[in-house]
Amino acid sequence: MAPTAAYDEIANWYENEFLSDAATTPGRFPIDLGAVWADLLGEGSGPCLEIGCGTGVHAAPVRELGWTPFGLDLSAGMLRYARGRLPIVQADAERLPIRDASMPAVIATMVHTDMPGYPRVLGEVSRVLQAGGVFVHVGVHPSFCGGFADRSDPEAVVIRPGYLDNHWTKTSWTQEGVRDKVGASHWPLPELMHAVLDAGLTLERFAEVGAPTPIVLAMRARKR
Template identity: 40%
Template sequence: MNDPPVNNDRGRARYDGIAAWYDGIAQGSMVESEQALTDLLGPGTGLCLDLGCGTGLYFDTIRRTGRTPIGVDVSSDQLGLARQRSAFVVQGDASRLPFANDTFQTAAAIWISTDVDDFGAVGREVARTLQPGGLFVLFGVHPCFNGPCVESREDGARVVHPTYRVSARHHIARWWGRGGIRERVGGMWHIPLGELLNAIIDAGLRIAYVAEPREDPIPAVLALRAYKDTTCHQGSGPRQR
């Protein structure tokens, strides 16, 4: 069987053309992450926006918490598969959401921080479309120990290279395997931990809980829970004395 093509067409969504292949390889990560994500979300009701829902692999996880998932993604190919799992999906950009203010009780960003070019804009859109007091959960790549700056070694150790502070799309890293997801979608966006957390705070979301799920000796996943808090001002960096 031939490998699926690499998507080098800048006019298309990065996952168009490889949606079925990606759905297959992502199943294992979904199973491994399901319990931790369920715990992070906790029980709830109402509409849950699944940002960058891809093929809809996490719809059932969201449903089991009592919520109704509403998926949004830019890839028409991925949404074609997502519609087999739910009728409630919309094509759109997470940084320019096609929804009205105060629409959702919950929003979830699952494995998307490395795929969006402006996480700050995504955070602002989350805050805009969440109802006051609404819950936002982030579950994805740990910026410190998983990414283009991190080289995994056979003994389980990881080497963090100086490019950790380069917040940008990294198109290639010499330790990435051939034919993997990063090669097929043209790399990944890396955002350092401090910048990621400040993007959430600056959007007007109050971080209430941070975790490093799973039992890996060196965590590969970062998770957090935040709330839209209209009683506090948006963050603006360090205060001047």
């Protein structure tokens, strides 16, 4: 069965409302990831594949570091906006249309919760990376964001039962975000990190972003 592109139904809202509102509302996505990119991806050259590129909003900071970004996403609706920001291809991240050992860099930004088969995606990342190639995962923090985390009071985030349930949910503390519209998958922190290691990648460096509890967990791994 072909995978469903859930974001097709909300692509216009995501581009025209969610991103613009988030840019002016503290604590909402997207947050500034410039320091994360500089630290974990770093300066480089050559192609950098973004898996789940969505509307392509992360292409600019990657390009500023010297890389040549191109994006892949399942959603035609999101790619309508992305095509003006970077070269794109519509494809399933679990079956990357890219030859083995051909990419110097791959990134996945705020998408792992949208991919129920994320461990299989990581296997594909490992397959297409060159020896020594870098992979940067930037995602919602598994310990502080999810159906179990109530962030309605930004000064007192409440963590409720559910972190260990490892499930898909539309439960959300807000109706102004993405999870209540398309749902999200959750992996506890050890399972997420084990998935990277099981794909044959070596974890090298980490970062957390957000306050008072982190919103984002970022990791750099390398193909040895």
